[in-house]
Amino acid sequence: MIGDGVVGTHAARIALGLGAQVTILDISAKRLSVLEEVFGSQIQTLISNSFNIEASVRDADVVIGAILIPGAKAPELVTDEMVKQMRPGSVSLTLLLTKVALSKQLTV
Numbered sequence: 001m002i003g004d005g006v007v008g009t010h011a012a013r014i015a016l017g018l019g020a021q022v023t024i025l026d027i028s029a030k031r032l033s034v035l036e037e038v039f040g041s042q043i044q045t046l047i048s049n050s051f052n053i054e055a056s057v058r059d060a061d062v063v064i065g066a067i068l069i070p071g072a073k074a075p076e077l078v079t080d081e082m083v084k085q086m087r088p089g090s091v092s093l094t095l096l097l098t099k100v101a102l103s104k105q106l107t108v
Contacts, residue, residue: 001064002048002056002077004031008066015062016042023056048077057082057092065094 001008001015004026012022016039025048026032032045046052057063057078063086065078083092 001025001066002053003065003067004028004035005066005068007068008064009035011064011066012039012043020062023060025052025056053077054082058085060086061090063090063092065092 001012001022001024004012004024008024008026012024012035015022021044022039022042023044023046024032024035025046027048029047032047035043036045046056063078067077078092078094086092
């Protein structure tokens with residue numbers, strides 16, 4: 001799980017419920033510390049940097065990108081090269097939700 005906001009935390013909770021081993025990466029050590037208190041030893045947390053992302057993607061069966069930087073375009077943290085290094089059958093998902101997309105759906 002890359003990103004541990006609302007979407008990332010809920011996705012982690014669901015994955016844990018399904019019996020998955022969950023690693024959460026985020027740039028905020030403070031936020032990761034809160035998640036360690038909530039989930040205890042059920043999760044592994046790592047500071048989000050290129051080394052940790054690459055290693056985690058390579059070893060993962062499922063990678064979920066759940067990153068929101070208000071007012072900014074979502075960064076490309078998982079490169080095509082990283083995806084090519086994933087094991088056969090692995091899946092990479094990016095979950096994006098923007099105010100613009102949400103408001104357009106709600107006003108239809």
